[in-house]
Amino acid sequence: MARRLLKATGRPYPPVTSLVRQILGWEKGEHFPRDWTAAYATAFDTTEEELFRPPPDLGLAGWGDGGAGSEGREVDATKRRDALRLGLAASVVPAAMAAVLGEAAGEAMEFTRFAGASAVGAGTFEHLQAAGAAIDRSYTSEPPAEVFAVARAYRARVHELIRGPHTLKEGRELYVWAAWLSELLAWLAHDLGHPLTAEAYAIDSFEHADQAGHDELCAWAADALASIATYTDRPDHAVAAARKGITRAPDTHPIE
Numbered sequence: 001m002a003r004r005l006l007k008a009t010g011r012p013y014p015p016v017t018s019l020v021r022q023i024l025g026w027e028k029g030e031h032f033p034r035d036w037t038a039a040y041a042t043a044f045d046t047t048e049e050e051l052f053r054p055p056p057d058l059g060l061a062g063w064g065d066g067g068a069g070s071e072g073r074e075v076d077a078t079k080r081r082d083a084l085r086l087g088l089a090a091s092v093v094p095a096a097m098a099a100v101l102g103e104a105a106g107e108a109m110e111f112t113r114f115a116g117a118s119a120v121g122a123g124t125f126e127h128l129q130a131a132g133a134a135i136d137r138s139y140t141s142e143p144p145a146e147v148f149a150v151a152r153a154y155r156a157r158v159h160e161l162i163r164g165p166h167t168l169k170e171g172r173e174l175y176v177w178a179a180w181l182s183e184l185l186a187w188l189a190h191d192l193g194h195p196l197t198a199e200a201y202a203i204d205s206f207e208h209a210d211q212a213g214h215d216e217l218c219a220w221a222a223d224a225l226a227s228i229a230t231y232t233d234r235p236d237h238a239v240a241a242a243r244k245g246i247t248r249a250p251d252t253h254p255i256e
Helices: 002-009 016-028 034-043 048-052 070-092 095-115 124-138 144-163 168-191 195-212 215-231 235-248
Strands: none
Touching (some): 002 016, 002 034, 034 048, 124 144, 124 168
16 A cells, blocks of 8 residues: 555655555554545545545434433433532542642653653654655665665664654654664675675664564565575575564565
C-alpha cells in the first residue's frame, strides 16, 4: 500500500518503511491521513468522497445524553447518583488525607510534564525523512564511500537523540530510523569490501528493529546478515540468519 500511495502521488519520499508506519497509524485510528486522501482514492480507483465520507446515521443521536428516551433518563439519573456519592466521600476525608491528595495532584502534573519532555525538536523526523529519501536516491548513483559518510553522520545523530530526553513514541521512531540507517550502512560497508563493519551494522540494525518491534526491518537486517555470511564463506551463519529473518518477516514481505 505504501508503494501504491507513493506511485499515486509521484513522490520519491518518504521512504517506504516510514510511510508503512504512517499507514499502520491510520489503520489503528491514531490519526487521519489528511494529506493522503487523494492518493488513497487514486490507489483504489475511486473518489475521496466515496472512501472518506462519514458513516451513516444509525439513529443513536442523543442516546445516553439525558434525552427524551428512557435510556437517556437512566444515564442522567446514574450521573446524579455518582455526583452525590463523590460529594459525600469528600465531606468525610480527613484533613491529613486531603493534604496528601493535594500533593498528589502536583505530582501528577509533574508526571505529565516529564512524559512530554523531549529534546528531539519539531521537524526532526521530517528532516530525517528528507535525508532518508536523498540517501535512498543516491545509493545507486553516487560512490558508496560518499553515501556511507552521509549515512554514518545521520546514524550518529540519531544515536545522540536516542541517548537524550525524548517521549516514548519518539523513542520508538528513533529506534526505527537507527535500524534503517544501520541496515543501509551494512550494505554500503559490504559494497566497500569490509565484511566486519558490514556485519556489525547488520547486527545493530536487527537489535534496534527488534527493540522497536519492527518485524519488517528485522527481516531486512537478517537478510543482510545472511548475505554477508554467504559472501564470507560461512554457510552455517548464513542459514541461521536466514531462519532468524524468516521467523520475523510478515507474510507479504518480499523475502517470503
